[in-house]
Amino acid sequence: MGVDTARSILLAVGSWDPEPWVAAIRAGDPERPLQVWPDLPVPSTVGYALVWEPPQGVLARLSGLKAIFSLCAGVDRLMAQPDLPYLPIVRVVNSDLARRMTEWVVLQVLIHHRRQRTYDRQQAARIWKELRQPAADEVRVGIMGLGVLGRDAAIVLRRIGFDVAGWSRRPANLPDIACFHGPDALDRFLARTDILVSLLPLTPQTRGILGIRLFEKLASDGPLGGPVLVNAGRGGLQVEADIIAAIEQGVLVGASLDVFESEPLDPKSPLWSLPNVVITPHAAAASEPKALIPPILDQIRKFEAGKPLRNLVDRDAMY
Amino acid sequence: MGVDTARSILLAVGSWDPEPWVAAIRAGDPERPLQVWPDLPVPSTVGYALVWEPPQGVLARLSGLKAIFSLCAGVDRLMAQPDLPYLPIVRVVNSDLARRMTEWVVLQVLIHHRRQRTYDRQQAARIWKELRQPAADEVRVGIMGLGVLGRDAAIVLRRIGFDVAGWSRRPANLPDIACFHGPDALDRFLARTDILVSLLPLTPQTRGILGIRLFEKLASDGPLGGPVLVNAGRGGLQVEADIIAAIEQGVLVGASLDVFESEPLDPKSPLWSLPNVVITPHAAAASEPKALIPPILDQIRKFEAGKPLRNLVDRDAMY
Numbered sequence: 001m002g003v004d005t006a007r008s009i010l011l012a013v014g015s016w017d018p019e020p021w022v023a024a025i026r027a028g029d030p031e032r033p034l035q036v037w038p039d040l041p042v043p044s045t046v047g048y049a050l051v052w053e054p055p056q057g058v059l060a061r062l063s064g065l066k067a068i069f070s071l072c073a074g075v076d077r078l079m080a081q082p083d084l085p086y087l088p089i090v091r092v093v094n095s096d097l098a099r100r101m102t103e104w105v106v107l108q109v110l111i112h113h114r115r116q117r118t119y120d121r122q123q124a125a126r127i128w129k130e131l132r133q134p135a136a137d138e139v140r141v142g143i144m145g146l147g148v149l150g151r152d153a154a155i156v157l158r159r160i161g162f163d164v165a166g167w168s169r170r171p172a173n174l175p176d177i178a179c180f181h182g183p184d185a186l187d188r189f190l191a192r193t194d195i196l197v198s199l200l201p202l203t204p205q206t207r208g209i210l211g212i213r214l215f216e217k218l219a220s221d222g223p224l225g226g227p228v229l230v231n232a233g234r235g236g237l238q239v240e241a242d243i244i245a246a247i248e249q250g251v252l253v254g255a256s257l258d259v260f261e262s263e264p265l266d267p268k269s270p271l272w273s274l275p276n277v278v279i280t281p282h283a284a285a286a287s288e289p290k291a292l293i294p295p296i297l298d299q300i301r302k303f304e305a306g307k308p309l310r311n312l313v314d315r316d317a318m319y
Numbered sequence: 320m321g322v323d324t325a326r327s328i329l330l331a332v333g334s335w336d337p338e339p340w341v342a343a344i345r346a347g348d349p350e351r352p353l354q355v356w357p358d359l360p361v362p363s364t365v366g367y368a369l370v371w372e373p374p375q376g377v378l379a380r381l382s383g384l385k386a387i388f389s390l391c392a393g394v395d396r397l398m399a400q401p402d403l404p405y406l407p408i409v410r411v412v413n414s415d416l417a418r419r420m421t422e423w424v425v426l427q428v429l430i431h432h433r434r435q436r437t438y439d440r441q442q443a444a445r446i447w448k449e450l451r452q453p454a455a456d457e458v459r460v461g462i463m464g465l466g467v468l469g470r471d472a473a474i475v476l477r478r479i480g481f482d483v484a485g486w487s488r489r490p491a492n493l494p495d496i497a498c499f500h501g502p503d504a505l506d507r508f509l510a511r512t513d514i515l516v517s518l519l520p521l522t523p524q525t526r527g528i529l530g531i532r533l534f535e536k537l538a539s540d541g542p543l544g545g546p547v548l549v550n551a552g553r554g555g556l557q558v559e560a561d562i563i564a565a566i567e568q569g570v571l572v573g574a575s576l577d578v579f580e581s582e583p584l585d586p587k588s589p590l591w592s593l594p595n596v597v598i599t600p601h602a603a604a605a606s607e608p609k610a611l612i613p614p615i616l617d618q619i620r621k622f623e624a625g626k627p628l629r630n631l632v633d634r635d636a637m638y
């Protein structure tokens with residue numbers, strides 16, 4: 001066996017600032033050759049591509065490429081590339097990312113549960129008025145998507161006291177959390193959900209799933225006066241015209257959205273100013289180089305020592 | 320031993336609506352004689368007083384009284400009564416109350432940690448701008464008061480990922496949480512605190528403790544740009560003129576207040592409109608009759624069967 005010279009890393013982070021990623025790679029593996037897109041002096045030596053929104057056609061040119069590492073939780077844009085090489089794709093599975101997402105999900109669920117938007121309006125008007133407050137165990141939170149992010153959020157929300165259920169494509173099992181799976185169980189899951197949290201991957205099956213037909217199946221008899229949507233998954237999951245209509249018609253009584261069909265969200269979108277709708281700019285769980293790079297470098301070292309790669313994307317499921 | 324006829328309950332709930340409390344008592348112990356202040360037809364038969372802000376002089380008139388049950392977490396107003404009989408006082412220690420308080424504390428800590436007020440302002444102006452976000456483990460939360468409420472909040476905040484410490488009068492021990500105790504350790508505790516959560520009881524020692532001298536001892540070099548105050552203990556703990564000055568001078572960069580020196584908060588108070596100050600109307604943890612009454616009735620039954628009362632107020636500590 002000859003010496004394998006394709007051990008260089010290619011970093012391609014689209015519109016992000018590459019500098020902190022470069023610093024984290026150099027700190028974690030100073031000896032590793034590194035090329036930063038759009039500089040690609042020796043494509044044949046690239047063994048590993050670390051990517052966020054890689055430009056079209058780049059990956060297919062790398063003759064020595066052995067694995068692709070996604071730097072964000074969703075791989076839908078990567079998977080959509082028509083010339084994506086048939087190589088292992090490693091998802092980011094990282095406790096830092098899960099913790100950040102759980103912070104955002106817990107914050108948004110509590111904002112709606114504790115009627116913080118109404119208290120904000122009262123504060124602005126200097127009104128002192130206590131609102132009727134259900135206990136957390138009267139409020140049914142339903143989490144769509146029970147990957148690493150969904151499971152972590154589910155466990156913390158359960159610990160806070162909510163009545164938590166989850167729905168996923170494949171069967172899951174979480175202590176003290178009702179787990180539904182598959183298309184047949186979806187309606188039952190929705191019918192027992194007051195606050196719907198979407199942490200689904202974007203696939204052909206889930207695109208546009210967060211629309212009016214789904215919203216109408218949520219519990220309308222809950223203690224919050226109607227159902228609430230929280231989406232931190234992908235913008236392509238949601239139909240924004242349906243969300244606007246559902247809020248205006250009272251089918252939904254509130255929403256928190258971190259992702260949108262098109263980003264940045266159009267300044268003219270009615271979503272910005274709807275009552276009880278919280279908008280954040282795709283900020284729920286930022287990919288942090290200091291947290292994400294060390295486990296990737298560790299995986300590369302183990303792979304070069306003959307160990308299998310972990311957290312691989314399922315090509316058929318597309319996530 | 321003669322038959323003890325003083326087994327009636329007196330319910331005295333001040334300005335609250337007595338109806339749900341009466342309903343909960345009747346549901347839990349239908350045979351128990353019940354008198355509801357200001358009706359007090361047979362004072363000598365009252366064995367147990369269930370009180371929130373009892374009127375002056377009432378308790379001293381009850382010759383058969385055996386125990387006083389406080390219906391809210393703070394007993395400072397009860398203890399301040401000059402003619403309070405020297406009888407056992409039972410504090411409310413209840414998982415429902417602790418859960419509700421933890422919801423509020425976690426919500427407020429996350430609002431400041433995740434810069435939700437800034438995102439709210441950006442949303443109102445239709446501005447899409449991601450803010451730099453520290454990880455939870457970079458943010459040091461310090462909880463003053465490690466009773467049932469403080470401990471529950473500390474554990475959930477730790478699970479979310481914050482670097483949590485606690486300070487209490489007496490030594491405490493919580494897994495993975497740095498526990499400080501006593502006056503000598505207070506400055507060290509404050510110096511490592513970015514978000515200060517007050518769940519202290521109001522006693523002669525703690526009155527006015529949340530003032531400018533304490534705020535100036537908090538960490539000023541943290542990832543939030545300065546320290547934040549979260550007070551859900553008692554209004555008497557805080558000096559509101561100092562909070563206003565501290566926010567205006569940048570000694571504090573934010574605050575969440577549920578309690579005030581005088582309630583309702585004066586509509587003219589500058590607190591209502593200070594930036595990054597969240598005001599809620601003493602709504603953090605409402606006393607819920609359905610949750611609080613059953614364990615009280617259970618304690619009364621066990622006491623009548625010869626068992627000791629639990630969760631007694633320490634008369635010397637005054638909480």
